[in-house]
Amino acid sequence: MRNLIGYLLKRAVWMLLTLWAVYTVSFILMRSVPGNPFSGERSIPPAIERQLKARYNLDAPPLEQYWDYLVGIVTRFDLGWCMGLEDYSVNQVLAEGFPVSATLAIFALAFAIILGVTAGVISAVYRRTKADVALMFAAVLGIAIPNFVLASLAILLFVFMIQIFPAGGWGTLQQIALPAFCLGLPVAAYIARLSRTGMLEMLTKDHVRTAIAKGLPHRTVILRHVLPGALLPVVSYLGPAVARVLTGSLVLEKIFALPGMGSHFINAATQRDYTLAMGMVLTYTVILFVMNTLVDLAYAIIDPRVKLQ
Amino acid sequence: MPPEVRRGFVIVAGLFAIAAVIWAARMDHIPPADFAFQNGTDPSTLDPHRATGQPEGRIIFELFEGLLRMLPEGDPDPETGLQSLTPQPAMAERYEVSEDGKTYTFTLRDGIRWTDGTPITAHDFAWSWQRMLHPATACEYAYLISEVRLATEYNSSVVEIGDRVEVELWDRPGETPTSEANVQHFPRGTMKYGTLRGIVKPDAPELGDNATEEQREQAQLDWEDRWIYEVEVTDPGTAGDDEGETTLQRFAVSAEVAAGDETIQRMHAVLVDFKHFGGAQAIDDQTFVVHLNHSVPYFLNLVAWYPLFPVNRNCVETHGSPLWTKAENIVTNGPYKLKFRRLRDRIRAEKFSDYWRADEVSFETIDFVSLESQNTAMNMYETGQLQWVYDLPASVLEELRDRDDFHSAPKLSIYFYKLNNDVPPLDDVRVRQAISMAIDRRQIVEQVTKAGEQPAYTVVPPGIAGYKGPEGLKENVAKAQALLAEAGFPGGRGFPKMSLMYNTSERHRPIAEVIQQQLQNNLNIKLELKNMEWGSFIETIQQEKYEIARYGWVGDYPDPNTFLDLWVTGNPQSNTNWSNPEYDRLIKAASSELDPKRRMELLREAETILATDLPIIPIFFYTSAEMAKTNIVGFAPSAQDLHPLSILRYRSDDPATAPSKD
Numbered sequence: 001m002r003n004l005i006g007y008l009l010k011r012a013v014w015m016l017l018t019l020w021a022v023y024t025v026s027f028i029l030m031r032s033v034p035g036n037p038f039s040g041e042r043s044i045p046p047a048i049e050r051q052l053k054a055r056y057n058l059d060a061p062p063l064e065q066y067w068d069y070l071v072g073i074v075t076r077f078d079l080g081w082c083m084g085l086e087d088y089s090v091n092q093v094l095a096e097g098f099p100v101s102a103t104l105a106i107f108a109l110a111f112a113i114i115l116g117v118t119a120g121v122i123s124a125v126y127r128r129t130k131a132d133v134a135l136m137f138a139a140v141l142g143i144a145i146p147n148f149v150l151a152s153l154a155i156l157l158f159v160f161m162i163q164i165f166p167a168g169g170w171g172t173l174q175q176i177a178l179p180a181f182c183l184g185l186p187v188a189a190y191i192a193r194l195s196r197t198g199m200l201e202m203l204t205k206d207h208v209r210t211a212i213a214k215g216l217p218h219r220t221v222i223l224r225h226v227l228p229g230a231l232l233p234v235v236s237y238l239g240p241a242v243a244r245v246l247t248g249s250l251v252l253e254k255i256f257a258l259p260g261m262g263s264h265f266i267n268a269a270t271q272r273d274y275t276l277a278m279g280m281v282l283t284y285t286v287i288l289f290v291m292n293t294l295v296d297l298a299y300a301i302i303d304p305r306v307k308l309q
Numbered sequence: 310m311p312p313e314v315r316r317g318f319v320i321v322a323g324l325f326a327i328a329a330v331i332w333a334a335r336m337d338h339i340p341p342a343d344f345a346f347q348n349g350t351d352p353s354t355l356d357p358h359r360a361t362g363q364p365e366g367r368i369i370f371e372l373f374e375g376l377l378r379m380l381p382e383g384d385p386d387p388e389t390g391l392q393s394l395t396p397q398p399a400m401a402e403r404y405e406v407s408e409d410g411k412t413y414t415f416t417l418r419d420g421i422r423w424t425d426g427t428p429i430t431a432h433d434f435a436w437s438w439q440r441m442l443h444p445a446t447a448c449e450y451a452y453l454i455s456e457v458r459l460a461t462e463y464n465s466s467v468v469e470i471g472d473r474v475e476v477e478l479w480d481r482p483g484e485t486p487t488s489e490a491n492v493q494h495f496p497r498g499t500m501k502y503g504t505l506r507g508i509v510k511p512d513a514p515e516l517g518d519n520a521t522e523e524q525r526e527q528a529q530l531d532w533e534d535r536w537i538y539e540v541e542v543t544d545p546g547t548a549g550d551d552e553g554e555t556t557l558q559r560f561a562v563s564a565e566v567a568a569g570d571e572t573i574q575r576m577h578a579v580l581v582d583f584k585h586f587g588g589a590q591a592i593d594d595q596t597f598v599v600h601l602n603h604s605v606p607y608f609l610n611l612v613a614w615y616p617l618f619p620v621n622r623n624c625v626e627t628h629g630s631p632l633w634t635k636a637e638n639i640v641t642n643g644p645y646k647l648k649f650r651r652l653r654d655r656i657r658a659e660k661f662s663d664y665w666r667a668d669e670v671s672f673e674t675i676d677f678v679s680l681e682s683q684n685t686a687m688n689m690y691e692t693g694q695l696q697w698v699y700d701l702p703a704s705v706l707e708e709l710r711d712r713d714d715f716h717s718a719p720k721l722s723i724y725f726y727k728l729n730n731d732v733p734p735l736d737d738v739r740v741r742q743a744i745s746m747a748i749d750r751r752q753i754v755e756q757v758t759k760a761g762e763q764p765a766y767t768v769v770p771p772g773i774a775g776y777k778g779p780e781g782l783k784e785n786v787a788k789a790q791a792l793l794a795e796a797g798f799p800g801g802r803g804f805p806k807m808s809l810m811y812n813t814s815e816r817h818r819p820i821a822e823v824i825q826q827q828l829q830n831n832l833n834i835k836l837e838l839k840n841m842e843w844g845s846f847i848e849t850i851q852q853e854k855y856e857i858a859r860y861g862w863v864g865d866y867p868d869p870n871t872f873l874d875l876w877v878t879g880n881p882q883s884n885t886n887w888s889n890p891e892y893d894r895l896i897k898a899a900s901s902e903l904d905p906k907r908r909m910e911l912l913r914e915a916e917t918i919l920a921t922d923l924p925i926i927p928i929f930f931y932t933s934a935e936m937a938k939t940n941i942v943g944f945a946p947s948a949q950d951l952h953p954l955s956i957l958r959y960r961s962d963d964p965a966t967a968p969s970k971d
Contacts, residue, residue: 035844050530051447055492086354087631088652096652103333110330159692167688169678170654171339257678257685259654272844301318 015289037083037272080275090279097261105245108184116191124199142189151182151255168257179256198230239295345676346697347686351653355634357618358441358448369615374643376401377613385945390718392945396613410604415597425640431591437619438589445494450616458588458600462581473582476501479575496626503542534562538579607868644955671958699935718946720931721864731886739796741923746789747831760934765927767920769869772948781920786831801833810839811859812846869912887924
């Protein structure tokens with residue numbers, strides 16, 4: 001237990017350091033690209049630009065801006081007001097966008113794990129049959145096809161030819177189905193391959209052979225002795241999978257008109273919305289860091305061979 | 310880890326996963342709106358004085374209402390399909406214009422109310438116009454009403470000795486004499502009114518020669534903060550009168566200056582007294598009078614434009630900006646009120662039952678759906694989730710063109726290339742003409758853009774009542790080659806390689822490629838295409854570090870002036886370094902010409918200069934291409950691309966009127 005707490009503490013310190021580094025680099029990058037949040041097709045008079053800059057503290061010296069904003073984040077979790085979406089503070093944008101992205105990610109992952117593991121197990125158990133070849137071919141396709149192509153195909157198929165899902169928008173479970181499917185499929189494909197490999201490896205292990213030899217039903221052997229070990233690589237892949245689902249949703253949110261965080265990420269950068277872009281970068285950093293830590297932790301708990309350090 | 314922990318963990322993780330899926334599956338169901346349409350990018354704000362884009366405009370036009378409103382007049386033009394919209398009485402029941410065209414008197418309707426139930430008065434308009442012009446509001450459209458008396462001085466904080474001024478003391482809520490400023494400029498601090506008698510300036514700061522522009526600017530601002538203004542303050546009871554008790558008081562912005570001398574009061578700014586002497590005055594609760602410095606022929610169009618719509622003072626002052634625009638706070642006066650706003654999803658508006666014309670408003674609820682992707686919008690339209698889409702994918706335009714629900718009409722906007730007239734050889738008019746004449750615009754509109762755009766040889770789009778522009782220089786490759794040879798580049802020899810800059814977009818690149826090809830083939834001029842992301846693109850143009858750059862302009866009001874006054878010497882939007890005294894003179898003369906016919910002639914002369922001298926190269930006039938369900942009555946394209954939603958309704962004899970419920 002003690003090494004667990006120590007481990008978590010260590011990771012927390014690392015996360016803070018990473019966040020600080022990300023903050024610094026983003027801050028410098030944002031301000032060194034040309035343009036500012038207020039540049040538009042119509043140039044605004046200098047007097048007005050001055051007022052706007054004052055409103056967002058952009059008239060202060062850069063070092064002071066850096067410090068003021070950092071203090072605001074650390075002491076109040078206040079990421080400031082958006083410069084583009086002026087009616088919203090960055091915290092409000094996150095509060096509205098995060099549940100959408102999270103919902104999408106959860107469905108995509110749940111779908112990916114169920115489909116991927118099932119396919120992997122079937123492939124491994126019936127290896128070198130037609131089912132195995134077909135499933136693994138599908139998995140290769142799933143990994144290779146980018147999700148926006150998949151989305152177009154899915155829309156064609158399930159929106160226009162078989163009219164069961166709406167074309168886009170957010171608010172009902174039906175509207176989540178297609179994007180979650182497109183987002184989860186590549187991950188499912190990867191998981192299928194991982195779990196198949198894992199299964200095949202486990203099937204040759206001595207304790208599995210013993211179990212089969214002593215006459216346990218095949219199903220019990222697979223579920224109790226093979227699957228748990230075979231799933232370890234899948235668990236370790238969950239970290240990258242979360243990252244993949246989060247970044248993959250940037251494209252799908254646009255195609256399916258979903259109000260998640262992804263679209264803000266791109267727009268904030270192109271519109272020089274300094275505060276929103278910073279909020280997005282920091283949020284993604286935190287999410288990825290936390291998810292990776294959780295996965296490492298889970299791995300250490302379920303696999304007795306792994307030690308936390 | 311002991312095995313029990315491991316087993317326990319697996320169970321906990323499993324439960325956690327199930328809980329996550331259940332959490333994700335809960336959805337609050339929203340019934341579909343009566344009318345839903347594609348509204349483009351998510352609106353950046355709902356504040357009429359801060360908004361600039363079209364998506365914001367479409368919402369504000371329904372949530373708020375000005376003295377006048379743009380509404381259809383007559384039937385759509387049978388040839389172009391354009392519905393002409395004119396400014397018609399809205400919050401104002403009637404208006405009068407003085408003979409010299411400088412005074413407008415608006416009389417408000419009886420019984421008009423805000424959504425919070427309070428009556429709307431002329432004072433709301435006076436206050437709103439003042440808020441719009443206040444420098445700290447930073448309204449980008451303030452320049453539109455620069456002819457309103459004292460508007461420019463107020464908006465750009467120009468004061469001179471002898472001016473009647475207002476002084477806002479440093480006591481906004483939460484401010485102490487030494488504190489930082491409260492950025493909320495409404496409610497204001499204590500106001501003092503009087504006459505500016507003098508400005509005491511300390512010594513100007515000395516900066517070395519190697520100081521950067523930014524440092525100079527900063528030093529200048531710091532210095533101005535230390536100026537001491539001497540104002541003969543009028544007794545509060547008699548503010549605005551010429552008679553009355555006065556006392557001489559001193560003010561400064563700098564806390565340090567104010568702290569150093571007891572007689573100096575700390576203040577935010579000295580501005581001209583727009584409230585009492587400006588051109589927007591409430592005579593009584595129902596009469597609102599506007600005084601202009603010069604007559605503005607299109608002034609009524611401006612009054613019907615959303616930056617001049619009123620906002621509720623109490624609401625703004627209670628919640629502050631931008632919190633007052635939240636659905637739970639906002640108070641509006643238009644045909645619809647805000648029900649909820651979901652970021653990057655939709656804005657739901659519902660009918661405002663106390664609106665003065667509420668019985669004529671048909672749709673109970675409207676969804677302004679934030680949708681940027683053309684394909685997604687089209688899919689949603691085809692499956693019945695939307696009833697109107699305005700941004701169609703170019704790849705399917707050909708097929709859509711023949712459908713009954715397709716609408717297309719010329720728009721009041723132009724696509725053109727800016728030339729930097731300071732860069733040789735673009736400073737030579739013959740070179741500019743040669744480039745323009747060597748471009749085959751028909752190929753561009755027919756093979757690239759394909760939405761039925763009109764090739765442009767001049768800058769004012771067709772369709773403005775009472776105005777017919779010059780012909781402009783048509784394509785003529787032989788003439789272009791001759792002109793180029795005359796300018797010293799026979800056969801394009803010796804012509805420097807130029808860069809053509811455009812911002813990232815699916816539309817601009819193919820157009821630029823066609824033009825690159827045409828200039829190469831026709832004139833042997835080589836262009837290098839430079840793609841830039843929007844922010845950098847804008848900055849590069851504003852710093853005039855470009856040679857040729859793609860640009861577009863949408864008319865602010867249906868008058869040639871909105872396309873022509875851009876190119877007057879020194880206009881901050883021009884960035885072409887082009888200057889023509891005769892042109893400047895004509896535009897100026899037109900702005901004070903009272904006879905509309907004569908005025909249009911002056912503008913035409915000016916446009917002729919522009920179309921011959923070609924500081925910019927017009928490419929095409931935009932055309933709208935939109936789809937609206939055929940069971941909607943009252944839908945028609947308009948030149949300004951305005952669609953009043955409150956007049957739309959579903960055809961009542963059609964049983965399939967209601968949108969499909971999902």
